Amino acid sequence: GVPLGLATSSPEKHIEAVLRALDLNRTFRVTYSADREPYGKPHPGVYLSTAKALGVEPECCLAIEDSVNGVVAAKAARMKCVAIPEERLRSDPRFAIADLKLSCLSELSEIHWANLNH
Template structure:
């Protein structure tokens, strides 16, 4: 990371393993409103914000009485409940961020998740104090893959985009970061690197000595 002044983290899939919680919450809430939730249609919503997902299902299976905003918040509340009660933190990530802080990197968080969820995750991680800038797609006109949230993060961090390294696990997030002119590290969490064409670097785990390993081999 010799050329980077700021490290910007995604949240879902990077700080917290929450993808299954979103899927569960959306299934529970939308099916209760008469929506026929299928895997085929669900795959189309993976990169959307929560409000975009809610609108997506309403356009196909309109429901009565409840507004889109109310239904969106029902989904968010269910995800929050799952995060608070389940063991879902990504192993080693807090220590990894602490190492970066010790090396004087500016630390940002940029997520498509609603703003309500961010303090829940950071409280569980006990890491609110480690982040210099925290942004939700709620504050942008468009979420990822639009680069707006990453450009906003760089501006608030006082850093040029080309001096930022983004740690992402999703294709849409990596695309947003690349379109913002930033370097991308794909966090694979021990799995297969599915987004190889977009990533500049790869990280399988936040545990052990990955930070020293990458610096020692001049990969970042």
């Protein structure tokens, strides 16, 4: 399958606990906190480090983001990015830099995936 990495602004100490509580602790090959970087999002460092740890070129990665800073970070890392902002932020024009904007993750289809990879 596709290797999954988690590049998050959340503190390192919270990542494992949240993933365990949601029964997702075996879902991600790599989890990486921006706490390990000199700068957090919107700096691309956390995304670049996650891609490197996965052994994947950033240009081959798809980031899924819910924040403007996250979208900026993903695009600065040269990744494709799907934005899924919370409802009250969906009209924020800053999300326009994302390659695709959806209302929820379940809307992401194989057609979107294929189109993003061209």
